[in-house]
Amino acid sequence: MSRATAEVIPAPPVAKSHRRRFNAGDQVFTGLAYAAALLMIVIAVIFVIALVIPALPAITSFGVGFLTGRVWDPVHLRFGALPAIYGTLVTSAIGILLAFPIGLGAALFLAEEGGLSAIRGPLSFAIELLAAIPSVVIGLWAFFILTPIMRSIVDPFLNHTLGFLPFFRGGASGYGYLTAGVVLAIMVLPIMTALSRDVIRAVPRALREASLALGATNAESIWSVVLPFARVGITGAVLLSLGRALGETIAVTMVIGNSPNISASLFSLGYTLPSVIANEFTEAVGKVYQGALFELALILALITIVVNVLARLLIWRFKGSEPSVA
C-alpha cells in the first residue's frame, strides 16, 4: 500500500495471495454475521415453542370454553380467562382514553417550530424520561401515593357527579380498574407523545403554511390540515401504546386488586392477563393450573402481536420508514 506508484502496478503474486487471504477473512466474517442472523430466527422458533407447548395441556382440557369461562377458581381447578381478558381490555381502554388527548396535545406543542423553543427541549426530555422509569417504581408510587388519592378524592368525586352511570357506582377502595387505567395512562403517555410528535413533524410545512396563508387560524389548520394528514400515523401511535398497555404487568398487578371479577363498575377490583400470571405463577401447583397460566400468557402474546403488527404497518405506511421509538 505504501509504495503506491505507477511502476508497482504489475505485482500479481503478492496481490493474489493477499486477495485469497482477505477472501477467507470475508468468508469467515460473512459466515459469522449470517450465523448471528440465524440465531435470531432460532430464538424466535424456541420462543414460539416455549409459549405454545406448556399451554397445550390447558388448551386440550378446557378447549374454547377457556376463553368464555367466567370462573377462575384454582382450588377447584376451574379456569376461565374471561375476567382477565375483560380486565385487560377495560384497563387498557381507560389508559388509552386518558393518554390520547393529553399525548396528542403535547405532541402538537412539541412538534411546533419557533416560539417557546427554549422549553421544548426540556419538556421533551422530561416526557421521555418518564418512559425510562422502571414500571415497578411507577407501581410503587401508585400503590402508596395514587391509591389513597383515588380512594379519598377522585373516586368519590366521580361517584358523586357521574354516579348515574353504571361505571361509577359502588364503594371505592382506591384499587381496581380505574386506578390501573390511570397508571397505564401515565405509562403509555411518553410513547403516545413521542410517536405522535414525530408523525406531526412529518407533515409537510408547505401544507401548513398554505393553510395559514389562506387565513386559517392555527387551530383551524391543525384541525383541517395537520390532523387529517397525520391521521394514519397517529392511529399507529395509539395502537403501539395500546400494545404496551395490554402487556404491562408489574405496575398494574400492584394496584388492580387481583380478584377475578367482571363488573361494570370501574371502582371494583379486577385482574388482567399479565397480573394473573405474575401473581399466581410461583404458587401454581400441578400441570393443569400452570397450563392455564401458560395459556393466558399465550393469549396475551397473540393479542399484543396482532396489535403491534397492525400499528407498525400503519406507521410504516405513513412515514415509509420505521417508527423511531420502539
Added chain:
Amino acid sequence: MNRLIVRIAVDRLVTGLIAISVALAAIPVIILLLFVVIKGVPGILASGFFTQSFHPYGVPGGGVLNAIVGTLEIVGIGSLLAVPVGALIGIFLSEYGRNQIGDTVRFISDVLTGLPSIAFGIFGYTVLVATLGHFSAVSASVALAVLMLPVILRATETALLLVPHSLREAGLALGAPRWRVTMEVIVPAALGGIVTGALLAMARAAGETAPLLFTALGNDYLQTNPLRPMGALALTVFRNALLPYSNLQDQAWAAGLLLVMLVALTNILARIYVRRIQR
C-alpha cells in the same frame, strides 16, 4: 365580524388546551421523581443499606446488598450475551441484510419489541428453569438478553446505515477487504449509536421485574452463584412494597430510588458518550 371573534376564541381555546396537555404530560414525571427521592433518601441513608442483606420480617435494619449484587450480576451476564450478538446481528442487517433473511430478522425483532416483558419470563422459565429443574440467575440473564437484543440490533443497524457511503467506498477503493472496512471504518464511525443502544438496553433490563419473577425468583441472602436463585432491586421493590412492615417499605422506596438512579445514570452516560463521539 361575529364569526371572526368566534374563530379567534376557538383558536385561543385550542392553544390553551394544548398548553394544559403539555403540563399534564410533564407533571407525572416530576411528581414521580419527587416522591421517589423524598421517600427513598431516608432508606438509602439508613446504616447497613448498602452493606447488609435482607433481615427477617420484624427484625429492624438490614439492607439490599443481595439485591444490588443480584441486579448487577444478572444484567451483567445478560449484557455479555446480548451486546456482542445484538451488534453482530445489527451488522448483518446493515451490511448483508437486504434480502429475505434480513426482512425476517427485522420482523422478529419488531415482534419481540412489542411482546410484554412477562412473555420473556415465561420464555426463560420453560427454556431454562423447567429443563434445569430449579430457578437460577442465569435463566434471568438469558431472558433479559433476549429482551435486550431487539434494542441493540436496531440501534446498531440504524447507526451503521447513517455512516456516509463515501467512507465505505473509500475503504474499499484502498483495496481493503469488506470485513476490514466494516470492522475498522464503519463500526468505529457508528460506535456512538451502538454504545447508546447497548446502554439503553441495559437500563431497560435493569428495571425489569416481570421476567425475574419466573427466572431469578429472588433470594434474601447474598448469592453470587449464577446457577442459584438470586435477588434483584426490582424484586425487592415489588415484594417489600406489599409487606406490612414500615422498615421494609422504606427499603422498597430506597431500592426504587437506587433503580431510578441506575437507569438515569445509564441514560446520561449514553447521552454524554454520543456527544463526545459527535464532536
